[in-house]
Each structure stands twice: as C-alpha cells, then as structure tokens.
Amino acid sequence: MELDASLAIFVTECRDLLADMESALLSVEQSDAPDELVNAIFRAAHTIKGSSGLFGLDHVVAFTHVVESVLDRVRCGELPIADGLVVLLLSCRDHLEALIDKVAGGRVEPDPALSTEGEPLLVALRAYLAPAQPAASSATGVQPLPATAPDAGTFERIPDDAVGSDHWHLSLRFSPDVLRNGMDPLSFFGFMDTLGHIVHIATLADALPDAQSMDPETCYLGFEVSYRSDASKDDIESIFEFVRDDSQITILPPHSRIDEYIRLIEQQAEPARLGEMLVRCGTLTQRELDRALATQEAQAVHGAQVGPGAETTAAIGTILVEQGSVTPQVVDAALQRQKQTRDAAAHENRSIRVDADKLDQLINLVGELIIAGASVNLIAHRTRITELQESTSKLSTLVEEVRDSALQLRMVKIGATFSRFQRVVHDVSRDLGKDIGLVIDGEDTELDKTVIEKISDPLMHLVRNAMDHGIESAELRADRGKPAQGTLRLNAFHDSGSIVITVEDDGGGLDRERILAKAVERGLVESGHALSDAEVYALIFEPGFSTAEKVTNLSGRGVGLDVVKRNITELRGTVELSSVAGQSTTVTVRLPLTLAIIDGFLVGVGKSVFALPLDMIEECVAFSSERGHNYTNLRGQVLPFIRLRELFRVRGQPTRGENIVVLKHGEQRAGVVVDTLLGEFQTVIKPLGPMFGHVRCVSGSTILGSGEVALILDAPALIQRGIQGNRNGPSSEQRLLEEHVA
Amino acid sequence: MGAKKKPKTDLTVLRIEGEMTIFRAAELGPVLLDTSGPVEIDLSAVSDIDTAGLQLLMMAKKTALAQDRSLHLVGHSPAVTDLFERFNVTAYFGDPLVIAPRADGPSKRRSAAANAEH
Numbered sequence: 001m002e003l004d005a006s007l008a009i010f011v012t013e014c015r016d017l018l019a020d021m022e023s024a025l026l027s028v029e030q031s032d033a034p035d036e037l038v039n040a041i042f043r044a045a046h047t048i049k050g051s052s053g054l055f056g057l058d059h060v061v062a063f064t065h066v067v068e069s070v071l072d073r074v075r076c077g078e079l080p081i082a083d084g085l086v087v088l089l090l091s092c093r094d095h096l097e098a099l100i101d102k103v104a105g106g107r108v109e110p111d112p113a114l115s116t117e118g119e120p121l122l123v124a125l126r127a128y129l130a131p132a133q134p135a136a137s138s139a140t141g142v143q144p145l146p147a148t149a150p151d152a153g154t155f156e157r158i159p160d161d162a163v164g165s166d167h168w169h170l171s172l173r174f175s176p177d178v179l180r181n182g183m184d185p186l187s188f189f190g191f192m193d194t195l196g197h198i199v200h201i202a203t204l205a206d207a208l209p210d211a212q213s214m215d216p217e218t219c220y221l222g223f224e225v226s227y228r229s230d231a232s233k234d235d236i237e238s239i240f241e242f243v244r245d246d247s248q249i250t251i252l253p254p255h256s257r258i259d260e261y262i263r264l265i266e267q268q269a270e271p272a273r274l275g276e277m278l279v280r281c282g283t284l285t286q287r288e289l290d291r292a293l294a295t296q297e298a299q300a301v302h303g304a305q306v307g308p309g310a311e312t313t314a315a316i317g318t319i320l321v322e323q324g325s326v327t328p329q330v331v332d333a334a335l336q337r338q339k340q341t342r343d344a345a346a347h348e349n350r351s352i353r354v355d356a357d358k359l360d361q362l363i364n365l366v367g368e369l370i371i372a373g374a375s376v377n378l379i380a381h382r383t384r385i386t387e388l389q390e391s392t393s394k395l396s397t398l399v400e401e402v403r404d405s406a407l408q409l410r411m412v413k414i415g416a417t418f419s420r421f422q423r424v425v426h427d428v429s430r431d432l433g434k435d436i437g438l439v440i441d442g443e444d445t446e447l448d449k450t451v452i453e454k455i456s457d458p459l460m461h462l463v464r465n466a467m468d469h470g471i472e473s474a475e476l477r478a479d480r481g482k483p484a485q486g487t488l489r490l491n492a493f494h495d496s497g498s499i500v501i502t503v504e505d506d507g508g509g510l511d512r513e514r515i516l517a518k519a520v521e522r523g524l525v526e527s528g529h530a531l532s533d534a535e536v537y538a539l540i541f542e543p544g545f546s547t548a549e550k551v552t553n554l555s556g557r558g559v560g561l562d563v564v565k566r567n568i569t570e571l572r573g574t575v576e577l578s579s580v581a582g583q584s585t586t587v588t589v590r591l592p593l594t595l596a597i598i599d600g601f602l603v604g605v606g607k608s609v610f611a612l613p614l615d616m617i618e619e620c621v622a623f624s625s626e627r628g629h630n631y632t633n634l635r636g637q638v639l640p641f642i643r644l645r646e647l648f649r650v651r652g653q654p655t656r657g658e659n660i661v662v663l664k665h666g667e668q669r670a671g672v673v674v675d676t677l678l679g680e681f682q683t684v685i686k687p688l689g690p691m692f693g694h695v696r697c698v699s700g701s702t703i704l705g706s707g708e709v710a711l712i713l714d715a716p717a718l719i720q721r722g723i724q725g726n727r728n729g730p731s732s733e734q735r736l737l738e739e740h741v742a
Numbered sequence: 743m744g745a746k747k748k749p750k751t752d753l754t755v756l757r758i759e760g761e762m763t764i765f766r767a768a769e770l771g772p773v774l775l776d777t778s779g780p781v782e783i784d785l786s787a788v789s790d791i792d793t794a795g796l797q798l799l800m801m802a803k804k805t806a807l808a809q810d811r812s813l814h815l816v817g818h819s820p821a822v823t824d825l826f827e828r829f830n831v832t833a834y835f836g837d838p839l840v841i842a843p844r845a846d847g848p849s850k851r852r853s854a855a856a857n858a859e860h
C-alpha cells in the first residue's frame with residue numbers, strides 16, 4: 001500500500017497551492033490584472049478540493065467547496081474583490097492549512113476543534129453567496145457522499161442551451177494499481193456527485209481473471225458512466241488528474257458525434273458489451289448503435305485510404321465545430337487543458353523534488369572527496385613525476401567544479417522567504433492599525449537552504465520589530481510630514497563572499513540618548529563612557545533590552561532581539577544597525593554564503609597552519625613595521641593589524657619577511673600578520689566540538705592533505721579584535737603622524 | 743471482524759463480518775474463492791465495502807458460475823446495498839435483494855436502504 005506516499009505528495013502539493021493562493025490574495029488588490037490572480041486563487045482552491053476528494057477527505061472538500069463557490073462568483077464578476085473579502089479568504093486559507101496540517105499529521109477524520117473554528121468562516125462565506133443562491137446544504141460537512149450532489153448549480157459556467165437533456169459519457173478503465181494506491185473508484189464517483197449527477201454506472205466484470213490468478217488488491221473492474229453535469233470538460237477531466245497517467249479514461253461530451261462512440265467502442269477490449277453498455281447508460285439509443293456499428297466498417301476502409309496525421313489539431317477542432325458536433329467551449333476547454341498539461345510537463349522537467357538529506361549526504365561526500373584529493377595532490381607533488389602532477393591538477397579542477405555544482409544544488413532563492421513577509425506585514429499592520437507597505441528587492445539572491453531556514457525566524461523578528469517600533473503611527477507621520485503609508489524594505493545582495501540582508505523602515509529612527517540611558521540604567525555600560533553610534537545601537541541586541549515605552553503583544557518585551565543576534569551569530573553571521581534620526585532605521589544582517597565548504601587561504605605561523613576564508617581577503621602585502629606597533633600604513637591609510645603568533649601564543653620567533661593578509665568585512669578592514677602564505681585551499685568546514693564553543697576568532701577546523709588539522713579563522717572576529725586592540729592606545733591617526741614625523 | 747465458515751450438510755455458509763475493503767482484500771480473497779459445492783455468503787454483518795470487496799464477490803460469483811455451482815448472497819447489509827446500487831451490479835449476482843435496483847435519484851435510494859434494514 002502506497003497510501004502514505006501519495007498522501008505525502010498530496011500534502012506537499014496542497015501546501016504549494018496554499019502558498020500560491022496566499023501570494024495571489026495579497027497582491028490581488030494592488031494588481032493591474034486582478035482577473036488572472038483571481039483565477040489563480042480559484043484554481044488553487046479547486047485543485048485542493050479535487051485532490052482532497054480523491055483521498056476521501058470529505059471535511060476538506062466541504063470547506064473548500066464553499067470557498068470555491070465564493071471565488072467562482074468573484075471570477076464571474078458578480079462579487080468585487082474587496083478588502084473584507086481578501087481578509088476573509090486569507091483566514092480561510094489559514095484554516096485550510098490547519099486542516100491539511102492535521103492530515104499531514106495522520107488524522108484523516110475531521111477534527112472537532114478545527115471544525116468549530118471553521119464554522120464562523122463558513123457563515124461569513126455564505127453571506128457572500130446568499131443573494132444568488134441559498135447556502136448549499138452540503139457545505140456543512142460530513143455527510144455521506146451522494147448527498148453532496150445538489151451543488152451542480154455552482155459550476156454553471158459554460159452557457160449551453162442543451163443543458164440537462166444530454167449526458168456526458170465517461171469510459172473508465174482504471175490502472176490495476178488504483179486500489180492499492182488508496183484511490184477507490186468509489187471516491188471518484190463520490191467526487192463526481194459534487195460536480196453533477198451520475199445517471200448510471202455500468203460495471204464491467206469482463207476483465208476478471210480466473211480465481212487462481214486473481215490478486216484481490218488489483219482493480220479489474222471497468223466502468224461506463226453516464227453523467228449529467230454543467231461542468232466543463234477540463235473540470236471533469238481534472239477529477240481523474242491523479243490517475244490519468246496509467247488509466248484509460250475517455251470522456252465524451254454531450255452531443256458527441258457518433259464517430260467518437262465508434263472510436264470508443266473500437267478502443268475497448270470488449271466491444272460488443274460496450275455497445276450494450278452505452279445503450280443501457282442511455283447515452284446512445286439502440287438505433288444509433290446499430291447505425292454506428294454499420295458505419296464502422298465503412299469508416300475503417302476510408303480511414304486506411306486517408307492515412308493518419310494529415311491534419312493539425314486546430315484544423316480538426318475547427319472542422320468539428322463547423323459540423324456542429326462540438327461546441328466551441330468544449331474545444332477551448334480541451335485546448336486550454338492541453339496547454340496546461342504541456343506547461344506543467346515542461347515545468348516538471350525543469351525541477352525535481354529531492355530529499356534534503358540526500359543533498360546533505362552528497363555535500364558530505366564531496367567534502368571527503370576534496371580532503372582525499374588534497375592528500376593525493378600532496379603525494380603527487382612529493383614524487384616529482386610531472387605527468388602525475390598534471391593529472392592530479394586536472395583532477396582537482398574537476399573536483400572543484402563538482403564542489404561548486406553540489407553546493408549550487410543547495411542554493412535557494414530568498415524570494416520565497418521574503419514573500420512570506422507580505423502576509424506578515426499585511427496582518428501585523430492591520431493589528432497595529434498602521435498602514436505599511438512592503439517593498440522587496442533582490443529576491444533572486446541565492447543562499448544555502450540551511451541558512452535560509454535558520455534566518456527566517458530572526459528576520460521575522462526584525463520585520464515585526466521594525467513595524468511595531470520603527471514605523472510611527474499615522475498621526476505622528478503626518479506631523480512629521482511623511483507619507484501616511486509607512487514603508488518597510490527588504491533587500492538581499494551578495495557582497496564579498498557573504499550575503500547581506502537588510503531590513504529598512506522609514507520610521508522615527510533610533511533614539512541614541514534613550515538607548516544609552518536605558519543601558520546605563522540596566523548596568524550594561526558605565527555612564528560617561530564614550531561610545532560610537534554603532535556601539536550604542538548594538539546595545540539593543542543585548543539580552544533583556546527594550547526601549548519601547550509600552551509593551552505590545554508583538555514586541556517590546558525585551559525578548560527577541562538578543563535571540564536574533566544569537567541565531568545570526570550561530571550562522572557565523574553578524575548584525576548591524578544604522579539609523580538616521582526621524583527618517584529611517586536599517587538593520588544589516590551579513591551571513592556566510594554556505595556552511596559546508598569554502599575557498600580557503602592557508603597561512604602558516606611557526607609550525608601551525610590556519611585557514612582564512614578567501615572571500616574575506618582583500619590582498620596580501622609584505623609586512624614592514626617597527627616592533628610594538630599594531631597598525632601599519634597601507635598606501636596612506638591606517639591599517640590596524642593583529643599578530644597571529646601573539647593571539648594564539650605560537651612558540652618561536654617570527655621569521656624574517658612576515659606577511660600581512662588584509663581582511664575586509666563590510667566596511668571594516670584589518671590585517672593579520674603571519675609567517676608564510678601557503679596559498680589557496682578548498683576548505684571543508686568541520687565544526688569544532690562544543691568544548692571549543694567559546695573560543696573566539698576560530699570558526700571551525702579543516703583537514704589538510706597531509707592529514708593535519710588546521711583551524712579556520714573567524715575573519716569578522718579577527719577584524720573586530722584588530723580594531724579594538726588599537727582603540728586602547730592613542731588614536732591611530734595620531735600615531736601615524738608621529739611615525740611620519742619620525 | 744472475521745469470516746466464518748459454517749458447513750451445513752453440503753452447503754457452505756460464509757458469514758463475513760466487519761469491513762470488506764482493500765485493507766482486508768488479501769485476507770478475504772482466499773476465503774471467498776477457495777470454496778466448493780453450493781455457497782451462501784451472508785453479508786448482513788458487513789459494515790463497510792468498497793470496490794475491492796465488490797470485486798471479490800464478483801470473482802466468487804464468476805468462479806461459481808464457471809464451475810456450475812450455486813452461489814447466493816443473502817442478508818445484504820445497508821453498506822452492501824448502497825454499493826450494489828451505485829455500481830448497478832445486483833443483476834450480476836441475480837440474488838433477490840430485498841428491494842429492486844435503483845432506477846434513479848437519491849430519494850428512492852435512501853428508502854431502499856431503509857427497507858434493507860427492516
């Protein structure tokens with residue numbers, strides 16, 4: 001039984017659809033082409049209803065049905081899509097998500113608590129339906145399937161003069177595995193009842209094998225169904241979307257030409273019986289059948305003369321319409337369906353779902369490959385065989401490419417995370433009674449999936465914080481001469497091996513004095529200490545710090561920003577604040593691009609080897625400075641530096657001809673003094689044990705080709721240390737001046 | 743839950759209890775198909791039946807017919823009646839079902855189900 005597997009697919013697809021639905025709902029009011037978005041929302045609801053029906057999730061079907069009915073009215077232009085309706089539909093979407101979550105948790109039956117939550121939504125939805133149609137009785141929920149039939153009216157979209165008098169004919173031969181896959185034909189019929197009325201089902205048992213060879217879990221039965229419905233052909237087809245691939249499903253619209261039936265009869269293995277079935281279903285009269293069978297032979301001869309494939313699809317469509325055999329709507333529906341399937345197929349080709357664990361395993365293997373490759377390189381180098389060296393260098397190039405593409409697999413665009421904030425901003429601004437718009441930039445910026453997952457909570461905090469504390473109330477904004485609508489900006493871009501995410505609001509800015517006062521009050525800093533703006537702002541990331549005058553339910557409890565900082569630090573990232581009083585506040589989060597493998601640069605101090613992230617290195621210069629100074633003159637600029645030998649207390653005397661590696665992080669720059677430069681190295685990051693968690697300036701370890709371990713240096717921390725180390729002495733400019741004079 | 747065989751002279755009576763669904767198809771299959779002589783299947787205690795269950799019954803009937811044995815279904819429970827009407831297979835078994843097959847409309851159907859319970 002693969003029920004669980006298909007249910008899992010169902011849940012994933014539903015979540016995707018719900019995400020689409022949400023983004024469409026959020027942009028529908030502002031959009032220039034709302035029709036398209038309304039259609040997208042409708043399609044999402046419709047598909048969810050359809051697939052829930054297949055799994056017998058009657059409560060989901062019942063709820064979605066009402067949502068869909070309202071959306072259908074919007075789609076037909078009977079209802080305007082106004083603010084109130086959007087909010088209601090968003091709540092319905094949330095409710096659906098909750099329902100789907102329950103299903104994902106293994107509860108296929110309706111949950112009483114959730115049903116109660118859904119009730120008010122249904123009532124509100126029905127208010128939108130009321131003028132046109134009395135509330136659908138079936139919508140209240142869990143009744144036996146056949147009772148859901150009377151809803152056909154909702155689907156009346158194709159204006160067709162001949163409604164009611166004629167039937168669709170469906171010929172269904174499900175795949176043998178349909179039962180095993182948990183999709184009983186009964187549930188399809190149950191779902192068909194919601195779209196129309198099943199006039200007659202004829203069950204064909206001809207395919208049943210001998211008792212000995214029968215597999216009780218295989219489906220042998222065939223069905224000929226005569227069906228009355230106002231739904232369009234693609235609606236009916238979509239009922240069978242989940243099984244269409246390996247089943248034979250023929251759907252003949254009302255008024256189909258007799259040829260179509262002949263073709264159907266020809267297709268089936270049990271032709272004579274099928275003719276009877278068609279008559280029994282009331283699809284054909286006995287006379288029509290006789291005529292059909294009589295013309296069949298003549299047709300076969302004729303068909304052989306003309307030869308297949310002489311006409312294009314479009315032409316056939318036109319001919320059929322001209323002959324009055326098919327209504328234009330049916331052709332349209334069919335063509336659109338084709339296009340959809342083609343698009344969907346193209347899309348499927350472009351992306352596949354892969355288990356994240358498999359990717360992680362691949363990355364691990366690539367890591368091991370790089371380490372092994374490094375050791376091979378080293379040995380090749382020692383042997384001094386040129387040919388071997390050549391091949392190993394070719395090999396390393398390839399390994400490097402493999403590494404890049406493996407890492408690329410984990411890269412995800414940040415857009416999806418950003419667009420989730422549309423909803424947050426929409427909801428929170430409503431709660432706060434502020435009018436706030438969200439502007440998103442750089443949604444195509446890619447970063448590691450793990451990083452994205454871990455960053456979305458901290459970002460959420462920052463966004464909420466900016467909306468609550470940053471952006472002022474409408475009155476205050478008016479007083480300050482700002483536009484009534486506040487703006488929140490999310491931006492992402494790459495900058496020297498890291499990704500930068502900024503959260504910017506055009507609110508009141510940070511109040512430096514108040515932060516400082518609060519910090520003194522809390523004993524975080526001593527009064528009278530001169531601090532730079534950045535340092536003062538950084539205080540609000542300290543635990544237990546909040547300057548909000550009143551506590552709202554969103555933020556202001558002083559819990560949060562310190563957690564934000566901790567989470568970001570755990571990702572080897574940094575967070576900074578800048579602010580222009582009365583105008584704006586910007587939070588800048590810098591994160592490493594990946595957590596697994598980096599391009600490193602090896603440096604040696606004494607016998608120890610250290611790795612630095614290559615992306616952070618700006619240049620390497622020869623070191624020249626007098627002893628005792630911890631700054632140097634780099635082309636006229638002050639460059640603070642730090643001696644690794646001193647920092648890590650490496651034994652031995654510095655060699656002659658030391659080097660400075662210049663590191664850059666954001667706007668800050670500092671040098672690191674080392675003995676030797678050993679060159680580039682693909683660095684597989686291995687975390688240090690928790691014992692070393694508090695060691696500063698070291699972010700991890702890596703294994704060298706020789707099997708030795710090298711520590712990976714934490715560039716931002718080194719830069720900080722370099723700059724701070726300088727602050728204690730006289731100001732660096734002053735010292736530089738002295739040096740020049742001397 | 744269970745399927746009991748009650749041999750009574752040469753007539754085999756199979757009483758099926760609980761659900762006759764895909765979940766038990768593998769278990770019920772051999773019980774239903776591995777019979778000889780006249781068979782009577784008592785469906786009065788079937789709480790739920792789906793396509794897989796129906797298929798088994800049809801299979802049993804077909805086998806019996808091929809071997810020129812009699813196979814009768816008796817005591818159709820409401821679940822069975824509903825399914826038979828939905829799939830229009832009553833005629834296939836040819837057993838007197840307390841009520842006539844449904845012609846159309848759910849209203850008639852419901853009364854049929856009610857009858858079956860009496």
